Amino acid sequence: MEKRDYYEVLGVTREAGDQELKTAYRRLAHQYHPDKNPGDKEAEERFKEVSEAYAVLSDEEKRARYDRFGHGPAFGGFGGPFAAGGASINDIFGDIFSEMFGGGVRTRQRGRPRGSDLRYHLEIGFEEAAFGTAARIQIPRPRRCDTCKGSGARPGTGPRACPTCGGTGEIRLTQGFFSMARTCHHCSGTGRIVVDKCPGCGGAGHVSEEATVEVNVPRGVDTGTRLKLSGEGEPAPAPGGQPGDLYVVVQVKEHPIFRREETEVVCDMPVSITQAALGTQIEVPTLDGPVKLKIPAGTQSGKVFRLRGHGFPPLNGAGRGDQHVRVLVETPTRLSKEQRDLLERFAALSGEETFPRSRTFWATVADLLGSKRKG
Numbered sequence: 001m002e003k004r005d006y007y008e009v010l011g012v013t014r015e016a017g018d019q020e021l022k023t024a025y026r027r028l029a030h031q032y033h034p035d036k037n038p039g040d041k042e043a044e045e046r047f048k049e050v051s052e053a054y055a056v057l058s059d060e061e062k063r064a065r066y067d068r069f070g071h072g073p074a075f076g077g078f079g080g081p082f083a084a085g086g087a088s089i090n091d092i093f094g095d096i097f098s099e100m101f102g103g104g105v106r107t108r109q110r111g112r113p114r115g116s117d118l119r120y121h122l123e124i125g126f127e128e129a130a131f132g133t134a135a136r137i138q139i140p141r142p143r144r145c146d147t148c149k150g151s152g153a154r155p156g157t158g159p160r161a162c163p164t165c166g167g168t169g170e171i172r173l174t175q176g177f178f179s180m181a182r183t184c185h186h187c188s189g190t191g192r193i194v195v196d197k198c199p200g201c202g203g204a205g206h207v208s209e210e211a212t213v214e215v216n217v218p219r220g221v222d223t224g225t226r227l228k229l230s231g232e233g234e235p236a237p238a239p240g241g242q243p244g245d246l247y248v249v250v251q252v253k254e255h256p257i258f259r260r261e262e263t264e265v266v267c268d269m270p271v272s273i274t275q276a277a278l279g280t281q282i283e284v285p286t287l288d289g290p291v292k293l294k295i296p297a298g299t300q301s302g303k304v305f306r307l308r309g310h311g312f313p314p315l316n317g318a319g320r321g322d323q324h325v326r327v328l329v330e331t332p333t334r335l336s337k338e339q340r341d342l343l344e345r346f347a348a349l350s351g352e353e354t355f356p357r358s359r360t361f362w363a364t365v366a367d368l369l370g371s372k373r374k375g
Helices: 006-010 018-032 041-057 060-069 089-100 126-131 273-278 337-349 356-374
Strands: 104-107 118-124 133-144 170-175 178-183 206-217 226-229 246-252 259-261 264-272 280-284 291-295 304-307 323-330
Touching: 006 018, 006 041, 018 041, 041 060, 118 133, 118 206, 126 246, 206 226, 206 246, 264 273, 264 280, 273 280, 273 323, 291 304
Parallel strands: 118 246, 264 323
Antiparallel strands: 104 170, 133 206, 170 178, 226 246, 259 264, 280 291, 304 323
16 A cells, blocks of 8 residues: 655645644644544554654654655655664665576675564653653563574574575675675575574564563653663564664643643633632642632733743753643623622623723724724
């Protein structure tokens, strides 16, 4: 199945900045998260697609390569930063020339293959994202077979040099002045083959298990933050190779009261008409606990107050942002007869000076209507 354009997947333009990419990813990741769509395979695939697109476009180097080459195979494709890698340029051209020509074969030594990287999606709370947390996660990960010590061969025997590549793991094809190398298809680049397979792992060199990994989540993370745990990926396919890495992708849960804007925290605070008109002191929830806030007399609905230092810290930075409290004046919906009588008396006693904004508004309307009549 042909991959969709990563910009199309996230619903952004090719000129989208880091913040626009992050906002789009957070929205779509929340919409298609498997926890919100249990058993929905289509949503699960969309979640993986969105995560893969963001993993590429949020990385400056990967994005530049993608903008230039797209999903083309010249750079191994983009399976996200956790894919096991793809065919090299030599592999690709090697396959082409092997089909076009029947040229001679010679070999070249290559390094030992590295283990595949793994990816894990970790969901944490809003407060945990602000202050950091430690998590223990369970990941399915191959473990080196104890019986054969990772060789894949029955104890007492050992792997043999691959007869196709001579133990180098790579085949070089030559035709005239052309010389192209590709991974040996017989040994998959390891340079060795197992004839007498280990009964414990069937020749794979590893067995499946669930590994427990400790993850230290720093303060200030946001949805889409990637944490790299070196060496916690899959083991190398052959002894002597390096294991892959584990990438933990953070998903921050939505908060019922707060919302985040970079390092700022925003919340809406309802107050009554009398509190707004007469002034009062209220307790406002923050990430650090309740904080007292003075509401001056005559406060209008929509007025925003700032609580300094009660926001999020920047990732890997010092200090904290602020919390912004927006006051929303509530209008009572159920009035007793006595309350209604009092409000009607208040309305009768109120003059224009009591409602300066209303006076200014209607004066502007009158001027506009007057100018239209004259015209």
